[in-house]
Amino acid sequence: MPELNYIRVEREGDLAIITVDRQDKLNALNAEVVRELGVAFGSVRDDGEVRGVILTGAGEKAFVAGADIGELATMDSLSGVEVSRAGQEVFLAIERFPKPVLAAVGGYALGGGCELALACHMRIASENARFGLPEVGLGIIPGYGGTIRLARLIGLGRAIEITLTGDMVDAGRAEALGMVTAVVPRDELSDKARALMAKVTKNGPVAMRLALESMYRAVDTSMADALDYESNLFGLLASTADMKEGMTAFLEKRKADFHGR
Numbered sequence: 001m002p003e004l005n006y007i008r009v010e011r012e013g014d015l016a017i018i019t020v021d022r023q024d025k026l027n028a029l030n031a032e033v034v035r036e037l038g039v040a041f042g043s044v045r046d047d048g049e050v051r052g053v054i055l056t057g058a059g060e061k062a063f064v065a066g067a068d069i070g071e072l073a074t075m076d077s078l079s080g081v082e083v084s085r086a087g088q089e090v091f092l093a094i095e096r097f098p099k100p101v102l103a104a105v106g107g108y109a110l111g112g113g114c115e116l117a118l119a120c121h122m123r124i125a126s127e128n129a130r131f132g133l134p135e136v137g138l139g140i141i142p143g144y145g146g147t148i149r150l151a152r153l154i155g156l157g158r159a160i161e162i163t164l165t166g167d168m169v170d171a172g173r174a175e176a177l178g179m180v181t182a183v184v185p186r187d188e189l190s191d192k193a194r195a196l197m198a199k200v201t202k203n204g205p206v207a208m209r210l211a212l213e214s215m216y217r218a219v220d221t222s223m224a225d226a227l228d229y230e231s232n233l234f235g236l237l238a239s240t241a242d243m244k245e246g247m248t249a250f251l252e253k254r255k256a257d258f259h260g261r
């Protein structure tokens, strides 16, 4: 694992906890933080002992307060495209990550921070969390997938309102809109994130990977193609040791012991 300045990767049993830690700037994403995020996810991707990831931000105030505005202020048209593409690439790798990724949002998730949470498979938030896409107030647009993922998650009309007003969305509204699935007190966030992931990671790793693949694929394709794809993945799972173990364990009235094969 290469040395990282702004990202911490910790192992806790079968979980990897990835923490953005740049607290003096509310964990804002400069180019180096984005690059290191990619390295961090890459480092746990092929680790067979890791069954899931919790992504969070260091400190009490922020998940990630956005892309680094000081850095963005210096971009020109060409470097702007590169900045956007570099972020999109890392965020897409998170969305396509072959193990479940939960964002535990404690505090501000603005701009690139909101986009980062949206790229994760699941999101829970603390009561003090604030989401938002304030980019238009800076004369730019969300450039890390936010103009696409928010609408896919909560519907175009609501996403347009949030994007064009730049208003912050408090945790309660975020839950009502379906941006997060639970809101918990700040001091319970990390325990609740671990409890949720414990329910997820006990399940068959290959099955979870293919379930995510089928669901994300369906967003981009026709119903007929999505159903075909689902059937093929369903059939593929019949060849796995995980399926044999899951069904045998049920019939033998014991807990399954999956090995991700």
Ligand code: COA
Pocket: 024, 025, 026, 028, 029, 065, 066, 067, 068, 069, 070, 108, 110, 111, 112, 134, 135, 138
């Ligand atoms: N980029 C760069 N620096 C940022 C940042 C960002 N997105 N968000 C916060 N910071 C920095 C502040 O400049 C400040 O640094 P300083 O102490 O060197 O001046 C530090 O983080 C603390 O932020 P501060 O603004 O003092 O905290 P606050 O509690 O008063 O306000 C926010 C919190 C989140 C409301 C405010 O920081 C903010 O609006 N940030 C920008 C959010 C944004 O527009 N994000 C989208 C960017 S595309």
